[in-house]
Amino acid sequence: MKLSNISVKFPINFLLAFLIFIPVSFAQVANSKDDKFLTYFEKNNFNKTPRYAETVEFCKLLDDNSIIVSFQTIGISPQGREIPILIVDKDGLTDPQEIRKKGRTVVVAEACIHAGEPDGKDAGLMLIRDIAIYGKYPGLLNNVSFLFIPIINVDGHEDFGSQYRINQNGPEEVGARYTAQKLNMNRDFIKADAPETKALLSLYKKWMPELFIDIHVTNGADFQYVSTYGMDQCGFLAPNMLEWAKKIYEKQLLEKMSAAGYPIFPYFEFNSYTNPGAGVLPDNFPPQYSNGYASANNRIGLLIENHIYKPYKERVKSAYLIVKNSLEIIGSNSTALIAEINKADKFIASAQFRRDSLPLMYSHDKKDSAIIDFMAWKDTTVISDLSGAKWTYSNRTAPVTIKMPLFTSYKPELKIKLPEAYVIPAEQIETIALLDVHGIKYERLEKDRTIEVETYRFKDPKWSQFPYEGRVTLDIKYTTQKESVNYRKGDVMVATSQPKVKIIAYLLEPKSPTSLVYWGFYNNFARPATEFWIRLNYMEVKGREMLAKDPLLKKEFETKKASDPAFANDPNAILQFFMSKVRKNVEPDVNRYPVGRLMN
Numbered sequence: 001m002k003l004s005n006i007s008v009k010f011p012i013n014f015l016l017a018f019l020i021f022i023p024v025s026f027a028q029v030a031n032s033k034d035d036k037f038l039t040y041f042e043k044n045n046f047n048k049t050p051r052y053a054e055t056v057e058f059c060k061l062l063d064d065n066s067i068i069v070s071f072q073t074i075g076i077s078p079q080g081r082e083i084p085i086l087i088v089d090k091d092g093l094t095d096p097q098e099i100r101k102k103g104r105t106v107v108v109a110e111a112c113i114h115a116g117e118p119d120g121k122d123a124g125l126m127l128i129r130d131i132a133i134y135g136k137y138p139g140l141l142n143n144v145s146f147l148f149i150p151i152i153n154v155d156g157h158e159d160f161g162s163q164y165r166i167n168q169n170g171p172e173e174v175g176a177r178y179t180a181q182k183l184n185m186n187r188d189f190i191k192a193d194a195p196e197t198k199a200l201l202s203l204y205k206k207w208m209p210e211l212f213i214d215i216h217v218t219n220g221a222d223f224q225y226v227s228t229y230g231m232d233q234c235g236f237l238a239p240n241m242l243e244w245a246k247k248i249y250e251k252q253l254l255e256k257m258s259a260a261g262y263p264i265f266p267y268f269e270f271n272s273y274t275n276p277g278a279g280v281l282p283d284n285f286p287p288q289y290s291n292g293y294a295s296a297n298n299r300i301g302l303l304i305e306n307h308i309y310k311p312y313k314e315r316v317k318s319a320y321l322i323v324k325n326s327l328e329i330i331g332s333n334s335t336a337l338i339a340e341i342n343k344a345d346k347f348i349a350s351a352q353f354r355r356d357s358l359p360l361m362y363s364h365d366k367k368d369s370a371i372i373d374f375m376a377w378k379d380t381t382v383i384s385d386l387s388g389a390k391w392t393y394s395n396r397t398a399p400v401t402i403k404m405p406l407f408t409s410y411k412p413e414l415k416i417k418l419p420e421a422y423v424i425p426a427e428q429i430e431t432i433a434l435l436d437v438h439g440i441k442y443e444r445l446e447k448d449r450t451i452e453v454e455t456y457r458f459k460d461p462k463w464s465q466f467p468y469e470g471r472v473t474l475d476i477k478y479t480t481q482k483e484s485v486n487y488r489k490g491d492v493m494v495a496t497s498q499p500k501v502k503i504i505a506y507l508l509e510p511k512s513p514t515s516l517v518y519w520g521f522y523n524n525f526a527r528p529a530t531e532f533w534i535r536l537n538y539m540e541v542k543g544r545e546m547l548a549k550d551p552l553l554k555k556e557f558e559t560k561k562a563s564d565p566a567f568a569n570d571p572n573a574i575l576q577f578f579m580s581k582v583r584k585n586v587e588p589d590v591n592r593y594p595v596g597r598l599m600n
Helices: 014-020 026-031 052-065 096-101 119-132 195-207 239-259 290-296 312-332 334-348 351-355 429-438 501-508 536-549 551-563 571-586
Strands: 069-076 082-088 105-111 144-149 211-218 227-230 264-266 268-270 280-282 300-307 358-364 369-383 390-407 410-416 421-424 449-463 474-487 492-495 596-598
Touching (some): 052 069, 052 119, 105 119, 105 312, 119 144, 195 429, 211 290, 227 312, 239 300, 239 334, 290 501, 312 334, 429 492, 536 551, 536 571
Parallel strands (some): 105 144, 105 211, 211 300, 280 390
Antiparallel strands (some): 069 082, 082 144, 227 300, 421 492, 421 596
């Protein structure tokens, strides 16, 4: 039967039918304890969050009671848990192509990538319930479909307890930041070490959402805002998409959240932590982060960072409003946004885009700023009766508004000239597998070929002393030169004339702050496990053979002895002279990065 544009899968009683027309607010929950559609969060005084099994059970309840909600899974974690997702579409569609044929945009939101930060899970479940069961926000899904992953880090989520995030103001128990394999998924969007990340990226490439929302809780400075947000502010997005995101989406989101009594502010760092009035710097997000990954795909990425000291109930409500308002903005601007994305994809794949160097990072140049009102708390300083030290804390009974600069200009850094294509030998299995994970197009060579490419040759490798995000990272220098390289049938050619060219560059360019070289995928080329091993004194034999066979080498050797007395009187240097000649002939490409660059 059909009620308020919501179809249900089996008849429900009159009371439930009546409830569909009466939206349940946070304040009404106390009088509605018998409502089976109340979330665990609502039933537990807004300060508990459900475990994995309870979350999945509620997702299935929504699926069972509304044809616009579909419960699916997108992968399996290392501990064997399925990763849940809810697809919410006006017509109950679950295929992205069918949804696109309707002219709809797509918003994907995920929660619990850091499972100690579950705000988005409870917000998203309530929002879908309010839309699909209670009939709130009629027309919201006319032009947009909503995909929601309540728990992406499902194993970390079940490492449940009260000792994580001890300074967080609720809920009572939460999961862990890391996956069961101790991987931080929100640094993993390029290297994709975690199976959960691979599942998420597979979903992303299938749907290519116009907006991707990742919901977190932040530590750090104390202020009045319940939520801060991260978006591209500097140029990871295509230029027209950056303009649209700022002038349409961001502007309207700020207006709507302020009108709802939950003003939001950019996720930032202070220009000076000893003098907060010196201004704030909105953070940049390269594509190892969720919202930076969306930007590098020419799509809008929104990071929600709720504030750790705010009550859990308020944090969930703010996240709820941000997601709801985002659906409204994206849906009401679907036609224009689709046109801008098509324009961006076409430009990024064009020769015109490749004519200019691509910046792989941006930094604040502090040239431009705007004076803003920052909603803070008054600081209070006392002598602590606990430690005896001077203690400065935020007085949350004393709100203050501080005028300070918000720095708004950036300078591009780590520029690279894009090739027409990258050539990757077939034996680089991990790299080619990641091309598939990210949805990057490539072709295989149909026969052996010698190709003149630009190559990088590594030198002066320096590895990190300790692992970072599960890997010992590599800082390395290199030379650039043109070389004729023999490639084999089956090797991979990755053209840069495709919309994912930025993802390609972030993967394959050693200069990239999140390149596969940086993450240690090519350590054997930075410091090879060489096959060449000969004692230096063997050059007493080999050197004589070489001089007898090669008149040019003999002339070079005698000239060097005559012109360099230090060399002529150093037996070790003489033997090293012959050793270097042998090594060069035996292992000429031992330090060459195997990914070649086919230039115009």
